[in-house]
Amino acid sequence: MSKEKFDYFIKGEKEKYEVVIGLEVHAQVLSKSKLFSGSSTKFGADPNNQVSLIDSAFPGMLPVINEECIKQAVRTGLGLNAKINNYSVFDRKNYFYADLPQGYQISQYKNPIVGEGKVLLDMPYGSKEIGIERLHLEQDAGKSIHDMDPSNTYVDLNRSGIALMEIVSKPDLRSPDEVNAYIKKLRSIMRYLGTCDGNMQEGSLRADVNVSVRKEGDKNFGTRCEIKNVNSIKFMQMAIEYEAARQVELIENGKKIDQETRLFDTKKNETRSMRSKEDAHDYRYFPDPDLLPLKLEQKLIDDLKKSLPELPDKKKERFVKEYGLNAYEANVLVSEKEISDYYEEVAKLSDKKLAATWMMGDLFAMLNDRGLDISKSPISAKHFAELVQAIKSGEISGRIAKEVFEIMVESGDNPKKIIESKGMKQQSDPKELEKMINEILSKNKDKVDQYKAGKEKLFGFFVGQVMKLSGGKANPQLTNEILKKLLKG
Amino acid sequence: MSLDKEKIKHVAKLARISVDDAKVESLTKDLNSIFKFIEQLNELNTDKVEPLTSILNQSLRSRKDEISDGKIREKILKNSPKENEEFFVVPKVVE
Numbered sequence: 001m002s003k004e005k006f007d008y009f010i011k012g013e014k015e016k017y018e019v020v021i022g023l024e025v026h027a028q029v030l031s032k033s034k035l036f037s038g039s040s041t042k043f044g045a046d047p048n049n050q051v052s053l054i055d056s057a058f059p060g061m062l063p064v065i066n067e068e069c070i071k072q073a074v075r076t077g078l079g080l081n082a083k084i085n086n087y088s089v090f091d092r093k094n095y096f097y098a099d100l101p102q103g104y105q106i107s108q109y110k111n112p113i114v115g116e117g118k119v120l121l122d123m124p125y126g127s128k129e130i131g132i133e134r135l136h137l138e139q140d141a142g143k144s145i146h147d148m149d150p151s152n153t154y155v156d157l158n159r160s161g162i163a164l165m166e167i168v169s170k171p172d173l174r175s176p177d178e179v180n181a182y183i184k185k186l187r188s189i190m191r192y193l194g195t196c197d198g199n200m201q202e203g204s205l206r207a208d209v210n211v212s213v214r215k216e217g218d219k220n221f222g223t224r225c226e227i228k229n230v231n232s233i234k235f236m237q238m239a240i241e242y243e244a245a246r247q248v249e250l251i252e253n254g255k256k257i258d259q260e261t262r263l264f265d266t267k268k269n270e271t272r273s274m275r276s277k278e279d280a281h282d283y284r285y286f287p288d289p290d291l292l293p294l295k296l297e298q299k300l301i302d303d304l305k306k307s308l309p310e311l312p313d314k315k316k317e318r319f320v321k322e323y324g325l326n327a328y329e330a331n332v333l334v335s336e337k338e339i340s341d342y343y344e345e346v347a348k349l350s351d352k353k354l355a356a357t358w359m360m361g362d363l364f365a366m367l368n369d370r371g372l373d374i375s376k377s378p379i380s381a382k383h384f385a386e387l388v389q390a391i392k393s394g395e396i397s398g399r400i401a402k403e404v405f406e407i408m409v410e411s412g413d414n415p416k417k418i419i420e421s422k423g424m425k426q427q428s429d430p431k432e433l434e435k436m437i438n439e440i441l442s443k444n445k446d447k448v449d450q451y452k453a454g455k456e457k458l459f460g461f462f463v464g465q466v467m468k469l470s471g472g473k474a475n476p477q478l479t480n481e482i483l484k485k486l487l488k489g
Numbered sequence: 490m491s492l493d494k495e496k497i498k499h500v501a502k503l504a505r506i507s508v509d510d511a512k513v514e515s516l517t518k519d520l521n522s523i524f525k526f527i528e529q530l531n532e533l534n535t536d537k538v539e540p541l542t543s544i545l546n547q548s549l550r551s552r553k554d555e556i557s558d559g560k561i562r563e564k565i566l567k568n569s570p571k572e573n574e575e576f577f578v579v580p581k582v583v584e
Contacts, residue, residue: 031554038557047575048565052558056565068554089542096505098579145576146583155577157565282503287542295548 004124008175009216010244012252017213019244020221021179022171025186026164027196028140028204029072035139035163036063036106043202047156055161057101063290069163070294072195073113073137074304076165079189079311080132082117084301088136090291093283099142099155107166109285112136113294119169119189120313121181122331130182131170140164159203165196171210171221176237183207183233184335188312192337206231211243213251222247223257227271230264239264243271315340323352332360338375342384349385351392358388362405378409387415395419396426397476428475433466434482436474440465441486451487459483492520 010017034041037054054061077084089111092104114135121128142160144153167186173179187198187205198205212224227243230236243262250257262271310318312334319330319340333343333356346355363384367374379387387408391401396419407418419425427433440462441448451458462483466474494513497520501508508516562575571578 033554033556033558038552038555039559040556046562048562048577050559051562051565053561053565054558056568064552065549066554067551070551094503098577098582144582146581148576149578151581152571152578153580153582154573154575155579156575157577282499284503292543292545292547292549 006123006125006174008177010213010248012248014252016216017244017248017251018216018218019174019240020171020212020214020224021173021175021240022210022224023167023169023173023179023182024208024210025167025169025183026140026206026208027076027167027186027190027198029069029137029163029165030195030197031066031068031072031163033066034161035066035069035137037161039161041162043199043204045158047154048158051157051160055101055157057103063106063288065291065294066163069137070113070296071300071304072163072193073135073165074296074301075193075308076167076190076195077114077117077135078301078305078308079193079195080114080117080119080135080167082132082135083115084296085111085113085115086296086298086301087111088113088294088296090137090288090294091285092288093138093285095283097141097144098153099144099157099160101142101157101160105139105141106288106291107138107285108136111293113296119182119185121178121185122327123178123181128172128178130172130178133168133170135165135167138164138166171212171224176240179209179236179240180233183236185312188335188337192309192311194309200232203231207236209236209239209243211240211247212257213244213247222251223259225257225259225271226261227264228261228274235264235266238266238269239271242269246271309337312340319343323347323356325353325356329356329360336374338373342374342377342381345381346385346388349382350388354392355385355388358391358401359384362402366405366409378412379405383408383414390415390419394426394428394475396424397473400424400426400472423471424473426475427470427473428478430478430482433474433478434486436469437462437466437479437482437486440469448487459487462487492517492524 008019010019028041029035031041033039034052034055037052039052039055040050042050054063074084088108090106091109093107093109094104096103112134116134117132119130119132121130140159140162142155142157144155146153148154169182173182183205187196190196191198196204200206207230209227209230210224211227212222214220214222225243225247227239230239242264247257258273261274263274264271315334316327316330319325319333320327323330325333332339334340343355343359346359363377363379367377372378387401387404390396390404391398396404404415404418404424407413407422408415411418444462444465447458447461451462463476463479466479466483494517497513497517498508566573566575566577569577
């Protein structure tokens with residue numbers, strides 16, 4: 001990996017500032033039913049159809065915790081190399097909002113289920129470790145819809161009570177690029193573990209962003225602002241850039257930064273103060289009297305640890321060692337579990353290095369164009385491996401392979417069948433090629449004479465003629481060799 | 490710990506309880522005497538005692554991850570302040 005230098009600073013009129021970022025990521029737990037009730041968590045259902053009396057906070061209801069959600073939180077904690085706490089407590093976080101029928105969110109405050117951990121990022125300037133402060137379980141709120149009626153807000157409680165993992169990072173991030181890498185890494189780890197689907201469009205992964213700035217070299221942190229309502233990585237990056245510039249300007253003009261909650265306006269590309277959140281940090285937490293402390297047996301944790309799948313960092317190491325890929329290729333191919341599975345299936349049946357090149361080139365470009373995930377690829381791993389082998393063995397040229405690839409996408413046929421039925425096999429028989437080339441040379445005696453007289457540019461013309469006559473199937477390397485030999489004679 | 494009138498008003502606001510000014514004085518007095526009573530507990534040395542969350546020496550009971558509830562929209566929406574077949578409808582809350 002080329003070692004660039006880290007260089008993300010905000011330049012004020014007077015000084016250079018470093019940006020300090022911490023993230024609170026909210027990840028929806030993959031489970032069939034909700035954290036404390038038996039309602040379904042399925043996305044996209046009819047409004048308020050996946051709501052129980054518990055989710056809508058009817059009086060006298062008792063929450064009972066979903067054991068799968070506990071396991072999912074532990075798995076995620078283990079995937080973040082974090083300490084799992086054998087003892088944790090559920091608290092009530094009190095605030096009023098229309099989409100929170102209880103008037104409090106059940107969360108974990110002093111004793112979270114998961115403690116400190118770490119995540120490794122691959123940056124162009126080297127590997128960087130980001131600290132995890134904690135991970136706790138909590139309930140999601142309902143969804144408020146503001147654009148269905150000019151004077152009313154509509155509330156859908158289907159999301160209310162779905163389990164969330166709040167993953168709090170240490171203030172270790174220093175640039176929008178690092179934020180991008182961090183979110184993608186978290187997402188990748190959770191998708192490998194099967195603990196969160198990471199779908200940002202559907203809101204299963206969201207984040208609040210804490211931003212502060214300080215003069216380059218300062219040891220102390222500046223006053224931070226928390227930015228809410230950022231539901232894509234791109235918006236997070238834009239919000240950070242805007243917010244850091246705003247804070248630098250305040251400092252350089254001798255003004256104070258208020259610690260506050262701000263909202264990112266995606267239309268105006270700016271952050272602004274959320275006055276309604278003035279009291280937001282006064283949540284009056286206390287232990288939920290409906291729920292006993294959660295005690296985890298060490299055996300449960302050990303068993304879950306044993307059953308974890310191979311995670312991206314380990315897999316990357318293995319891809320480099322086992323398949324001879326470089327760090328960049330390995331990184332791309334382990335980014336999604338489905339991509340790595342596809343690659344391994346292809347690599348088992350064909351040339352490992354060539355398979356990586358063709359996957360990251362033509363296959364990814366095609367999937368990208370069509371907006372498809374690799375799991376929906378029109379070309380199966382087996383067919384793709386056959387194509388790679390046909391290139392490797394010299395049966396078809398790279399140029400013809402691109403044509404075969406296109407036909408495979410459209411027809412779903414295997415490459416052997418396409419190559420045979422369309423007569424696309426590369427002409428690699430030296431005798432036949434020599435015969436063809438001799439024919440061309442005798443038809444173009446004038447050009448041969450010019451070539452021999454020093455007009456070497458004409459070599460390209462001869463190659464062109466060979467390709468034309470062979471329908472593009474002449475083996476290019478052989479063609480060059482034979483042409484050179486015959487033109488000398 | 491002692492509470493002043495401002496604190497009383499703040500807590501009332503957070504709890505969405507309307508307290509008129511005439512009552513603040515007596516509330517402050519009452520609450521302060523309650524706190525004073527509770528604070529007698531501070532005379533005990535609790536340095537080496539973990540905070541107690543529950544008096545039951547049991548762990549949390551859990552359930553299996555199964556769908557066993559929901560699809561009772563009509564029943565639930567009966568409590569919506571305004572009538573609508575699909576949603577709860579509340580006065581506009583938007584930033």
